[in-house]
Amino acid sequence: MLAAAPQPQPARRSQAKHRAILRAAVAAVADGRFADVTIDAIALRAGVGKQTIYRWWPSKPALYVEVYADLVPPDLLSVDCGSARANLEEVLGRLFRRLTETPAGAILAGLLALAQTDPAAKAAITDGLVIGRRHLIQDPLRSAVARGEIDPAFDADWAAETITARTWHAVLLAPDRLTPEFARRLVAETLR
Amino acid sequence: MLAAAPQPQPARRSQAKHRAILRAAVAAVADGRFADVTIDAIALRAGVGKQTIYRWWPSKPALYVEVYADLVPPDLLSVDCGSARANLEEVLGRLFRRLTETPAGAILAGLLALAQTDPAAKAAITDGLVIGRRHLIQDPLRSAVARGEIDPAFDADWAAETITARTWHAVLLAPDRLTPEFARRLVAETLR
Amino acid sequence: MLAAAPQPQPARRSQAKHRAILRAAVAAVADGRFADVTIDAIALRAGVGKQTIYRWWPSKPALYVEVYADLVPPDLLSVDCGSARANLEEVLGRLFRRLTETPAGAILAGLLALAQTDPAAKAAITDGLVIGRRHLIQDPLRSAVARGEIDPAFDADWAAETITARTWHAVLLAPDRLTPEFARRLVAETLR
Amino acid sequence: MLAAAPQPQPARRSQAKHRAILRAAVAAVADGRFADVTIDAIALRAGVGKQTIYRWWPSKPALYVEVYADLVPPDLLSVDCGSARANLEEVLGRLFRRLTETPAGAILAGLLALAQTDPAAKAAITDGLVIGRRHLIQDPLRSAVARGEIDPAFDADWAAETITARTWHAVLLAPDRLTPEFARRLVAETLR
DNA sequence: TGGTAATCGAGACGGTACGTCCCGTCTTAAG
DNA sequence: CTTAAGACGGGACGTACCGTCTCGATTACCA
Numbered sequence: 092m093l094a095a096a097p098q099p100q101p102a103r104r105s106q107a108k109h110r111a112i113l114r115a116a117v118a119a120v121a122d123g124r125f126a127d128v129t130i131d132a133i134a135l136r137a138g139v140g141k142q143t144i145y146r147w148w149p150s151k152p153a154l155y156v157e158v159y160a161d162l163v164p165p166d167l168l169s170v171d172c173g174s175a176r177a178n179l180e181e182v183l184g185r186l187f188r189r190l191t192e193t194p195a196g197a198i199l200a201g202l203l204a205l206a207q208t209d210p211a212a213k214a215a216i217t218d219g220l221v222i223g224r225r226h227l228i229q230d231p232l233r234s235a236v237a238r239g240e241i242d243p244a245f246d247a248d249w250a251a252e253t254i255t256a257r258t259w260h261a262v263l264l265a266p267d268r269l270t271p272e273f274a275r276r277l278v279a280e281t282l283r
Numbered sequence: 284m285l286a287a288a289p290q291p292q293p294a295r296r297s298q299a300k301h302r303a304i305l306r307a308a309v310a311a312v313a314d315g316r317f318a319d320v321t322i323d324a325i326a327l328r329a330g331v332g333k334q335t336i337y338r339w340w341p342s343k344p345a346l347y348v349e350v351y352a353d354l355v356p357p358d359l360l361s362v363d364c365g366s367a368r369a370n371l372e373e374v375l376g377r378l379f380r381r382l383t384e385t386p387a388g389a390i391l392a393g394l395l396a397l398a399q400t401d402p403a404a405k406a407a408i409t410d411g412l413v414i415g416r417r418h419l420i421q422d423p424l425r426s427a428v429a430r431g432e433i434d435p436a437f438d439a440d441w442a443a444e445t446i447t448a449r450t451w452h453a454v455l456l457a458p459d460r461l462t463p464e465f466a467r468r469l470v471a472e473t474l475r
Numbered sequence: 476m477l478a479a480a481p482q483p484q485p486a487r488r489s490q491a492k493h494r495a496i497l498r499a500a501v502a503a504v505a506d507g508r509f510a511d512v513t514i515d516a517i518a519l520r521a522g523v524g525k526q527t528i529y530r531w532w533p534s535k536p537a538l539y540v541e542v543y544a545d546l547v548p549p550d551l552l553s554v555d556c557g558s559a560r561a562n563l564e565e566v567l568g569r570l571f572r573r574l575t576e577t578p579a580g581a582i583l584a585g586l587l588a589l590a591q592t593d594p595a596a597k598a599a600i601t602d603g604l605v606i607g608r609r610h611l612i613q614d615p616l617r618s619a620v621a622r623g624e625i626d627p628a629f630d631a632d633w634a635a636e637t638i639t640a641r642t643w644h645a646v647l648l649a650p651d652r653l654t655p656e657f658a659r660r661l662v663a664e665t666l667r
Numbered sequence: 668m669l670a671a672a673p674q675p676q677p678a679r680r681s682q683a684k685h686r687a688i689l690r691a692a693v694a695a696v697a698d699g700r701f702a703d704v705t706i707d708a709i710a711l712r713a714g715v716g717k718q719t720i721y722r723w724w725p726s727k728p729a730l731y732v733e734v735y736a737d738l739v740p741p742d743l744l745s746v747d748c749g750s751a752r753a754n755l756e757e758v759l760g761r762l763f764r765r766l767t768e769t770p771a772g773a774i775l776a777g778l779l780a781l782a783q784t785d786p787a788a789k790a791a792i793t794d795g796l797v798i799g800r801r802h803l804i805q806d807p808l809r810s811a812v813a814r815g816e817i818d819p820a821f822d823a824d825w826a827a828e829t830i831t832a833r834t835w836h837a838v839l840l841a842p843d844r845l846t847p848e849f850a851r852r853l854v855a856e857t858l859r
Numbered sequence: 860t861g862g863t864a865a866t867c868g869a870g871a872c873g874g875t876a877c878g879t880c881c882c883g884t885c886t887t888a889a890g
Numbered sequence: 891c892t893t894a895a896g897a898c899g900g901g902a903c904g905t906a907c908c909g910t911c912t913c914g915a916t917t918a919c920c921a
Contacts, residue, residue: 108867126400129907140868145909203455204396208318217456249472253445256452260444263395263451264409280441295887297897321876332899337878487871487913510784513902524873529904587839588780592702601840633856636836637829643839644832647779648793664825684893705881707896716894721883 111137116158120194125201152205152212155198156219162195168227175235176278183274196266228254250281303329308350312386317393344397344404347390348411354387360419367427368470375466388458420446442473495521500542504578509585536589536596539582540603546579552611559619560662567658580650612638634665687713692734696770701777728781728788731774732795738771744803751811752854759850772842804830826857
């Protein structure tokens with residue numbers, strides 16, 4: 092599973108509130124820009140006191156790491172279509188669709204921005220979004236190497252990082268480019 | 284071409300103040316974190332009224348686009364060492380040195396963050412840092428193709444974008460990785 | 476009736492902060508000139524955020540109308556010494572003492588000045604300081620007429636307005652003249 | 668003549684500019700509220716550099732004391748209609764007309780306000796508007812006493828001050844009351 | 860089933876930076 | 891040398907959120 096679930100579920104925490112807050116957080120980003128979302132606005136929208144949010148998440152980035160994990164659940168990205176190429180294309184296709192069709196893309200961009208602002212956020216994001224999820228790209232490549240489908244000299248981790256870097260580059264500057272065509276090209280260049 | 288056109292200014296602007304502000308802006312980042320830099324703090328440090336800053340730059344990102352262009356002047360990155368590999372290694376080496384040895388790296392990261400916050404900033408950054416500077420990476424690759432040094436099917440622009448994406452990825456998450464070794468590896472993988 | 480209705484407040488306002496702000500506002504005028512008093516300075520002195528002042532008063536004049544009402548409480552000026560002359564002399568004596576021995580005089584002068592600047596202030600001041608308090612001068616005169624102590628043709632309201640006008644004239648230009656002697660003369664001329 | 672002409676007419680001062688500035692100052696008040704008039708606005712309107720205004724007048728109140736003297740020239744208020752009552756009514760009638768039909772009333776109110784802000788302004792105003800002009804009200808009363816038209820015990824100066832106080836009171840709070848009827852009543856009550 | 864303690868909504872609070880406004884002074888270039 | 895134009899340092903403004911805090915009212919466990 093993923094980083095962002097540090098809550099020890101103390102005695103009488105309301106699951107309903109928890110979900111209401113996550114839902115409100117998604118809706119708030121869908122409505123405006125990520126950077127304009129305030130904790131107050133989420134609280135208002137969720138019909139919840141501000142304190143109730145701060146009780147369970149230390150900060151806005153921590154909350155949104157969990158929201159992101161909800162919107163792009165890792166198991167959605169675990170596929171097996173037979174070949175490295177097919178697997179990667181499927182993974183990236185699903186990821187890009189999530190990033191463009193839900194607020195996940197805006198949230199990812201916003202989180203990368205917040206990571207520059209807040210060192211605690213940087214750690215949470217590094218753990219939750221980099222370390223915690225890079226295997227999703229690495230695995231198809233690594234197993235293709237292991238199966239002998241790809242040249243054993245191929246550096247799967249370097250390639251995975253290139254894919255991540257290009258994805259994030261697009262998320263940050265040109266989310267429109269996150270198309271199936273871009274996914275195909277990315278895989279093709281990687282495997283060349 | 285140039286990143287942020289330096290002086291389309293309306294005539295009698297004080298060059299001394301202009302420089303003092305840029306210098307103060309650099310110093311402010313060197314002293315603290317980019318996100319913590321305040322316009323007031325820059326004004327104070329430059330011995331200048333806040334209004335004098337707002338008179339010439341609409342916002343903090345606009346100011347820092349110019350600061351970045353000052354710290355990493357494009358002509359610093361125009362070299363000709365004979366081969367594509369040598370040129371690229373030299374360009375990236377110089378760039379990485381600037382990004383790590385001056386506040387330029389922190390500024391670039393901060394600007395990418397602000398681009399997520401402020402649509403005007405996004406435009407300024409896209410124009411100034413992407414469109415205005417991508418030729419610095421593209422040119423060595425394109426001319427290598429033109430000279431027949433590289434396979435004519437090689438897509439120089441795609442490769443340049445990969446280099447940029449990986450560089451920015453490192454700037455955002457792990458500036459320590461911007462080493463000469465990383466530059467060499469990046470060039471090697473690109474030209475493989 | 477009262478000048479500025481003190482607490483139509485929405486419930487859980489901190490009375491301690493309220494009082495601290497009023498106290499700081501008085502002290503700030505006592506320390507410097509009314510026009511030099513800053514909302515920031517009052518906030519600082521009261522150990523309060525600026526927003527806490529703006530939350531409860533729309534502007535500096537609104538705040539000082541309440542401060543004035545605190546410094547010169549109307550019931551202080553309700554006396555009954557037997558005769559119109561005695562009553563008026565007592566009322567004006569107390570008023571003048573308040574105006575000269577506390578910052579009330581400076582505040583009154585400042586408020587009259589602000590009324591020229593800010594239409595909202597003008598309304599607040601007209602309501603709070605003119606309409607709300609003129610009965611303090613009118614009443615002794617009116618009841619003297621009613622009791623037959625003064626000629627029934629005497630226009631108590633005109634006389635009250637003359638007293639107010641002369642008092643304010645002195646407050647604005649020569650606060651030193653607000654002496655017991657001036658009070659006696661004013662009453663004598665009025666009742667002649 | 669009046670206070671506000673401290674200018675030693677240095678060498679090449681332009682009378683045309685001087686008049687343009689005074690005219691612009693009047694027009695600026697006529698257009699908006701006195702408190703909103705800025706020196707910049709007057710300069711702009713007069714087609715003059717800001718410095719040119721500051722060269723000849725130390726501050727906005729100093730400028731407007733001269734403007735006021737221009738709008739309500741003292742000789743306009745020197746009349747002789749035969750009786751104290753007639754003289755006073757004529758003087759007050761003309762004064763009230765000036766105060767209501769030109770920006771003079773707004774300027775007077777504004778100056779009284781500025782006098783509370785700026786000690787230098789207070790001196791200028793006391794000299795220019797009180798000491799320099801009170802004889803206009805005193806004279807008709809004093810000469811009536813001298814001529815035996817009024818009881819020799821009548822205190823002309825006290826009465827003049829009452830008239831001034833009531834006039835200013837109206838200027839500050841209710842300029843609409845400056846009617847011929849008010850002038851008659853004021854004279855009648857004074858001479859009773 | 861009533862007592863009691865944590866959790867909740869609401870929102871006041873101290874604080875900090877914002878970007879704007881105007882002051883009165885200083886600088887520049889044109890006449 | 892004076893002028894208009896306007897840049898400049900300075901400083902208060904009123905706003906927006908932050909993250910903390912204090913209130914009762916509600917809620918859900920436990921006696």
